[in-house]
Amino acid sequence: MRLLLLNLFFSLTVFGQNPQTKTFIETLCSPSFHGRGYVNNGDSIAANYIAKSFQEIGLLPLTESYFQEFSFPVQTFPGACELKMDGESLIPGVHFLVAPNSGPSCALSDCQFGKSYRVVTCNAEKLYASTASFYPCPENVILAVRSFGLSPDSLKVIKTRIRELSSFAPVLEITKDKFTWSVSQTANAYPFVQVQDSVFMRRKDGTINLHIETRFLKQHQARNVIGYIPARKHAKKKPYLFLTAHYDHLGRMGQANYFPGANDNASGNGMLYSIAQKLVKQPLEKYNVVFVAFAGEEAGLLGSKYYVEHPVFPLKNMRFLLNLDIMGSGEDGITCVNSTLFKKEFDRLLQLNEEVNYLPIIKPRGPAANSDHYFFTEAGVPAFFIYTMGPNKNYHDVFDTYEALSFDKFDEIEQLLLEFIRGF
Numbered sequence: 484m485r486l487l488l489l490n491l492f493f494s495l496t497v498f499g500q501n502p503q504t505k506t507f508i509e510t511l512c513s514p515s516f517h518g519r520g521y522v523n524n525g526d527s528i529a530a531n532y533i534a535k536s537f538q539e540i541g542l543l544p545l546t547e548s549y550f551q552e553f554s555f556p557v558q559t560f561p562g563a564c565e566l567k568m569d570g571e572s573l574i575p576g577v578h579f580l581v582a583p584n585s586g587p588s589c590a591l592s593d594c595q596f597g598k599s600y601r602v603v604t605c606n607a608e609k610l611y612a613s614t615a616s617f618y619p620c621p622e623n624v625i626l627a628v629r630s631f632g633l634s635p636d637s638l639k640v641i642k643t644r645i646r647e648l649s650s651f652a653p654v655l656e657i658t659k660d661k662f663t664w665s666v667s668q669t670a671n672a673y674p675f676v677q678v679q680d681s682v683f684m685r686r687k688d689g690t691i692n693l694h695i696e697t698r699f700l701k702q703h704q705a706r707n708v709i710g711y712i713p714a715r716k717h718a719k720k721k722p723y724l725f726l727t728a729h730y731d732h733l734g735r736m737g738q739a740n741y742f743p744g745a746n747d748n749a750s751g752n753g754m755l756y757s758i759a760q761k762l763v764k765q766p767l768e769k770y771n772v773v774f775v776a777f778a779g780e781e782a783g784l785l786g787s788k789y790y791v792e793h794p795v796f797p798l799k800n801m802r803f804l805l806n807l808d809i810m811g812s813g814e815d816g817i818t819c820v821n822s823t824l825f826k827k828e829f830d831r832l833l834q835l836n837e838e839v840n841y842l843p844i845i846k847p848r849g850p851a852a853n854s855d856h857y858f859f860t861e862a863g864v865p866a867f868f869i870y871t872m873g874p875n876k877n878y879h880d881v882f883d884t885y886e887a888l889s890f891d892k893f894d895e896i897e898q899l900l901l902e903f904i905r906g907f
């Protein structure tokens with residue numbers, strides 16, 4: 484009976500997805516944030532917006548500002564990103580994908596309309612043995628390679644060969660896989676493009692036209708955004724709880740399209756923002772709570788790595804870190820990475836969930852280097868990485884939009900995490 488009443492109570496008073504949080508998430512996904520990547524400084528625009536939002540809800544800056552700056556190299560696609568077959572432009576992100584480390588189609592000075600390539604399909608057996616017979620690649624030829632219909636072992640070899648080819652020749656990888664984009668800290672000299680087999684098969688002409696403009700940023704300036712809520716009394720002497728979520732995403736693949744990164748990870752920032760609003764009104768007795776929106780995660784966990792190497796507060800004063808990523812679709816519950824390392828905390832999380840039945844499943848998972856908790860764990864800081872499980876499979880693609888978020892179990896996860904935090 485008590486549980487029933489409690490459920491009713493929460494459904495009436497706590498749940499109902501805060502409209503302010505939804506607006507915050509939607510804003511991070513909007514075209515003017517450019518996919519929070521490296522074209523048009525989308526990541527910087529997002530950092531400013533998050534810092535402003537932190538300030539508005541009453542989080543304090545740790546130092547004189549909310550930012551921790553660092554830099555890294557990154558390949559970008561700030562201009563044209565076009566692939567034409569039979570004179571028709573294909574749809575970027577849907578029909579074709581430019582590899583994150585792709586070089587340009589031609590030198591900027593002579594590339595107003597892109598460049599035509601004669602398509603030469605590589606013999607799979609020859610390629611499996613070695614790339615030697617394809618070297619050197621004749622001028623104006625692009626090497627096409629099929630990466631499907633192979634056993635897992637052969638596929639691994641062919642994928643390696645494709646990478647090798649792309650270091651000395653333009654490459655067209657023909658695939659049937661779902662497109663999954665990423666970020667590269669290195670840049671090839673030649674164009675490297677993936678195309679869907681269903682589209683490539685329709686081609687009548689023996690040539691394709693590529694127009695890819697790239698710009699390699701040797702020292703892209705990025706910023707972690709950090710705000711905190713001091714403990715109620717004697718904050719300077721109190722240890723720290725951290726809540727973190729990366730705000731960067733993949734940015735733009737050319738000016739014509741962008742990767743909104745709604746589930747990954749505007750949703751996690753929304754969760755941070757929502758929890759911060761609740762904790763600001765009722766700070767913890769024994770802990771300072773620090774909120775960090777990390778930059779550079781998609782480029783290789785760079786923001787969190789930088790923080791661990793340059794901690795604003797000693798790592799030994801960190802009691803626990805909760806890293807949140809992919810919070811927008813919790814129909815099937817959550818997974819908790821590091822649950823096997825921090826058994827006591829995980830049992831407490833399970834117990835809290837059982838009391839009120841927030842989520843159908845909290846799936847345990849061992850350590851994994853798959854998000855910003857990783858370098859903290861390596862440095863001895865206890866941490867969980869939590870992500871939702873649900874039907875939304877839009878991951879690192881142009882379909883990961885705000886509109887596709889269900890927000891299922893969003894409020895329940897928030898409530899569970901708040902109780903978990905207040906239990907320290």
Ligand SMILES: [Zn+2]
Pocket residue numbers: 729747748780808809
């Ligand atoms: Zn992510």
